[in-house]
Amino acid sequence: MSSMGSTDGTSESDATTPETDATSLLEIEGLRTQFPTSRGTVVAVDDVDLTVERGEIVGLVGESGSGKSVFAQSIMGIVDHPGEIVGGDIRLDGESLLDKSDATLEALRGGRLSMIFQDPMNSLNPTLTVGEQIAETVRLHQDVGESVSLPAELKRKLLGATKNSEAWRRAIEMLEAVEIPEAESRAGDYPHEFSGGMRQRAMIAMALSCEPDLLIADEPTTALDVTVQAQILDELRDLKDEFDTSILLITHDLAVVSEVCDRVAVMYAGEIVERADARELFDNPRHPYTQGLIASTPRLDAPGDKLTPIEGNVPDLIDIPYACHFAPRCPEAERECFEIQPDFREVGEDGHEAACLRRGPPEEQL
Ligand SMILES: Nc1ncnc2c1ncn2[C@@H]1O[C@H](COP(=O)(O)OP(=O)(O)OP(=O)(O)O)[C@@H](O)[C@H]1O
Numbered sequence: 001m002s003s004m005g006s007t008d009g010t011s012e013s014d015a016t017t018p019e020t021d022a023t024s025l026l027e028i029e030g031l032r033t034q035f036p037t038s039r040g041t042v043v044a045v046d047d048v049d050l051t052v053e054r055g056e057i058v059g060l061v062g063e064s065g066s067g068k069s070v071f072a073q074s075i076m077g078i079v080d081h082p083g084e085i086v087g088g089d090i091r092l093d094g095e096s097l098l099d100k101s102d103a104t105l106e107a108l109r110g111g112r113l114s115m116i117f118q119d120p121m122n123s124l125n126p127t128l129t130v131g132e133q134i135a136e137t138v139r140l141h142q143d144v145g146e147s148v149s150l151p152a153e154l155k156r157k158l159l160g161a162t163k164n165s166e167a168w169r170r171a172i173e174m175l176e177a178v179e180i181p182e183a184e185s186r187a188g189d190y191p192h193e194f195s196g197g198m199r200q201r202a203m204i205a206m207a208l209s210c211e212p213d214l215l216i217a218d219e220p221t222t223a224l225d226v227t228v229q230a231q232i233l234d235e236l237r238d239l240k241d242e243f244d245t246s247i248l249l250i251t252h253d254l255a256v257v258s259e260v261c262d263r264v265a266v267m268y269a270g271e272i273v274e275r276a277d278a279r280e281l282f283d284n285p286r287h288p289y290t291q292g293l294i295a296s297t298p299r300l301d302a303p304g305d306k307l308t309p310i311e312g313n314v315p316d317l318i319d320i321p322y323a324c325h326f327a328p329r330c331p332e333a334e335r336e337c338f339e340i341q342p343d344f345r346e347v348g349e350d351g352h353e354a355a356c357l358r359r360g361p362p363e364e365q366l
């Protein structure tokens with residue numbers, strides 16, 4: 001049935017039986033990531049389940065501060081110290097990443113797992129041309145490269161001597177694939193000579209040049225203007241097919257998700273509250289948070305519509321004293337919502353689930 005990692009006990013198999021389906025590319029189960037701080041423990045990811053199948057684009061949406069980036073960092077094994085994963089599991093192709101050595105994780109990050117960020121300037125090396133750094137990624141992936149820690153001068157010498165190399169040709173192909181015009185000459189430019197949109201494209205080219213199984217894109221287009229955003233997202237979708245890469249697309253922008261994703265998970269205050277096919281989620285949002293989020297987001301097809309913001313703010317993620325994290329902001333909350341942990345319930349087509357006591361089969365609703 002549901003491929004969304006349902007945790008309710010209503011399916012034929014009980015909770016302790018492992019999935020009998022072929023393993024998903026990425027399976028996250030009960031993940032919990034927290035930061036000790038002087039004010040207390042920040043639980044940024046709180047018992048989260050999520051799967052990404054091969055060839056899928058899964059969207060993760062939620063307001064600022066809901067834990068999306070920490071979730072991504074957890075998968076990549078790059079949670080900031082002293083934050084740590086304290087529970088659950090992350091499996092890639094059925095293999096847990098949590099017991100891997102740092103060296104193995106490092107190799108995974110440049111290979112099967114790749115991530116792009118909102119601001120490519122933080123990820124692109126300002127001292128190397130765009131072509132040089134993509135070629136370097138290609139070479140590292142092919143296991144013929146030099147150590148990443150070589151100084152720029154030396155790297156340039158090594159790479160400059162090999163401009164006719166396979167890696168350089170591949171770099172140009174990658175720049176062409178992400179539709180950088182005149183890729184061959186632009187490959188010789190430094191990152192600061194690129195526009196914001198082109199830098200983001202270069203970043204995508206670099207991330208895909210290691211042919212990852214999974215690309216995690218954390219707000220990849222947020223800093224760009226709307227037209228460029230749309231172009232880049234279209235390209236991401238095409239590239240997914242061309243490179244056979246699955247994508248986890250993180251954004252607070254629902255319009256982005258509706259454009260490109262196959263499935264969507266909605267995150268609020270460290271928890272997933274709703275999961276569904278993208279179309280189903282927009283046609284039939286069920287969790288009051290998702291409904292509020294949709295009512296507060298401008299629609300691409302009706303930008304003039306009146307918007308209703310959700311009142312209040314995402315809570316501080318320290319010792320949240322109520323069971324449903326959304327209860328204090330929820331127009332439908334009852335006393336029980338503050339006391340009883342909401343379980344996932346089927347609320348629509350194709351594994352559409354929401355964690356809300358006021359939803360689900362009529363006999364279960366509060
Ligand atoms: N290094 C850290 N130390 C302490 N708390 C942190 C750290 N990094 C993140 N957090 C906390 O974890 C929570 C989730 O943050 P996160 O950046 O994952 O949110 P987000 O959903 O990605 O938001 P945005 O949309 O603004 O990027 C926040 O309360 C944040 O303050």
Ligand code: NI
Pocket residue numbers: 068069070218
């Ligand atoms: Ni973030």
